Amino acid sequence: MKRSYYFKLRLRLQSAIPGVLTVVLLIIGAANSQLPGIPEFIPSFTVMAIFFWVIYAPRFMPQGLSFLLGILQDALNGAILGQSAVINLILWGVIYSQRRFLIKESFIVLYGIFAITSLFCSILAWLIFSLVSGQFLFAPSIVIQWLFTIGCYPLVHWIFSNIYLAMVKNFRYSGWR
Amino acid sequence: MPIQHRNRITFLQILYPLRMLLKRLSVFLMIIAAVMLVFLSKSNPQISSFVRMKVAEATVPAENALSMPLDFFSFVRGKIAEMTSIYKENRKLKEENASLKKTQELSLVLASENQNLRKMLNFVPEHGVQYITGLIAAETGGPYIRSAYFTAGAEAGVKKGQIVMNEEGVVGRIVEVGENTSRVLLVTDINSRIPVVTGDTGELAIAAGNNGPLLQLIYLPEGSKVKPGEEVYTSGDGQFFPHGLLIGYIESVGDKSMAVRPAVNWGRLIYVSVVDYGGDKKSQQ
Numbered sequence: 001m002k003r004s005y006y007f008k009l010r011l012r013l014q015s016a017i018p019g020v021l022t023v024v025l026l027i028i029g030a031a032n033s034q035l036p037g038i039p040e041f042i043p044s045f046t047v048m049a050i051f052f053w054v055i056y057a058p059r060f061m062p063q064g065l066s067f068l069l070g071i072l073q074d075a076l077n078g079a080i081l082g083q084s085a086v087i088n089l090i091l092w093g094v095i096y097s098q099r100r101f102l103i104k105e106s107f108i109v110l111y112g113i114f115a116i117t118s119l120f121c122s123i124l125a126w127l128i129f130s131l132v133s134g135q136f137l138f139a140p141s142i143v144i145q146w147l148f149t150i151g152c153y154p155l156v157h158w159i160f161s162n163i164y165l166a167m168v169k170n171f172r173y174s175g176w177r
Numbered sequence: 178m179p180i181q182h183r184n185r186i187t188f189l190q191i192l193y194p195l196r197m198l199l200k201r202l203s204v205f206l207m208i209i210a211a212v213m214l215v216f217l218s219k220s221n222p223q224i225s226s227f228v229r230m231k232v233a234e235a236t237v238p239a240e241n242a243l244s245m246p247l248d249f250f251s252f253v254r255g256k257i258a259e260m261t262s263i264y265k266e267n268r269k270l271k272e273e274n275a276s277l278k279k280t281q282e283l284s285l286v287l288a289s290e291n292q293n294l295r296k297m298l299n300f301v302p303e304h305g306v307q308y309i310t311g312l313i314a315a316e317t318g319g320p321y322i323r324s325a326y327f328t329a330g331a332e333a334g335v336k337k338g339q340i341v342m343n344e345e346g347v348v349g350r351i352v353e354v355g356e357n358t359s360r361v362l363l364v365t366d367i368n369s370r371i372p373v374v375t376g377d378t379g380e381l382a383i384a385a386g387n388n389g390p391l392l393q394l395i396y397l398p399e400g401s402k403v404k405p406g407e408e409v410y411t412s413g414d415g416q417f418f419p420h421g422l423l424i425g426y427i428e429s430v431g432d433k434s435m436a437v438r439p440a441v442n443w444g445r446l447i448y449v450s451v452v453d454y455g456g457d458k459k460s461q462q
Contacts, residue, residue, distance in 0.1 A: 027236050027239055031315055063204050071214075075233070076233075077322055079317075080215060081214055081215070081229075085214065086211040086212055086215065089208045093205075093208070096204070133367070137367055137388060141389070142320045
């Protein structure tokens with residue numbers, strides 16, 4: 001079966017949607033909201049995106065993309081580059097190794113696992129920050145950020161799963177493996 | 178869908194086992210690369226600074242556009258709040274006007290006296306103060322860093338180390354400069370240390386950020402009689418901050434630490450000015 005160049009291009013562009021969407025979420029999160037205390041509570045969208053896409057469709061969220069998203073996140077946050085990339089890649093590896101089991105789970109179980117996973121990510125981020133900056137930071141905002149991340153997850157999961165279902169339909173229809 | 182076998186043997190097919198190995202190891206290799214990147218950007222801050230400013234220059238226009246509707250909402254909110262308190266405001270303003278007129282007369286007298294005294298002392302005037310005003314486009318997310326991106330950079334004359342203020346008080350200090358954007362380290366950041374002096378008691382201390390909403394006063398002399406509500410100004414020690422800029426007010430006085438509430442309302446941080454006090458000249462001398 002021979003496919004035209006534009007057909008392949010369309011599919012390639014479509015498989016970039018998850019990554020682009022995560023970048024857009026990151027930029028929206030960084031915009032000046034002019035609400036007191038909001039910037040510190042912006043949920044970590046990359047953790048949500050990697051968690052979802054690595055379970056359901058790791059081809060749309062490859063390791064390289066997780067790495068680049070981490071760099072972008074650090075650059076937007078004004079942090080030392082690579083911090084978030086380390087966290088994203090560890091998360092990627094852990095979720096990828098367990099995705100056979102995770103993919104069968106219902107949303108409620110998955111939500112619970114996400115809560116625990118994102119807590120570990122927050123702890124890891126805190127550890128790396130403390131090691132890199134040489135000072136132990138305890139700010140309640142870390143816990144609040146974690147709670148916000150959990151709180152936002154169902155909505156993000158819903159958006160991502162709708163996109164995913166539409167993509168699956170489209171890809172099956174076009175005979176793309 | 179049946180698996181399609183190709184008859185041609187390509188170079189890539191011969192290397193297939195190696196590719197599979199690399200694929201399996203790729204996460205670990207990338208984690209190692211990321212850790213190395215952390216060390217690299219920690220030891221060479223210029224690299225991370227360069228990447229950050231490039232990313233900022235690419236994203237700041239989008240962030241600016243995103244915060245426009247929010248600007249409008251806060252404008253409308255502000256207008257509604259003004260409308261509701263217009264009578265009260267008017268009375269307050271009249272009272273204030275009366276007292277200001279007295280102060281103005283006094284300040285005119287003092288200004289001429291000051292000028293005469295300066296002439297008598299042969300005083301060398303200070304470097305002129307220059308302002309560059311712009312918008313705060315983005316505040317950094319996450320609980321670890323308190324900084325913001327400012328929509329003017331080296332092209333407009335912004336330099337590293339300059340002070341950022343708004344009408345309420347000191348916002349922070351420029352730490353990175355790109356062509357059209359620059360990054361402001363807010364006074365509440367954990368890395369921010371500002372030499373300060375208290376308004377009434379004149380005690381010298383350091384106001385340190387801790388990423389929370391309040392600053393902590395450290396290195397305050399023992400037995401100091403600092404009171405809550407007292408103003409805290411920059412003391413002018415060190416090369417960055419000149420003397421007498423308002424930082425905030427003493428919020429609470431404890432046994433071990435004192436908290437300072439910043440004068441700046443972080444929720445309404447839109448327009449800010451970069452102030453050039455000629456700090457470069459001072460540090461060169």
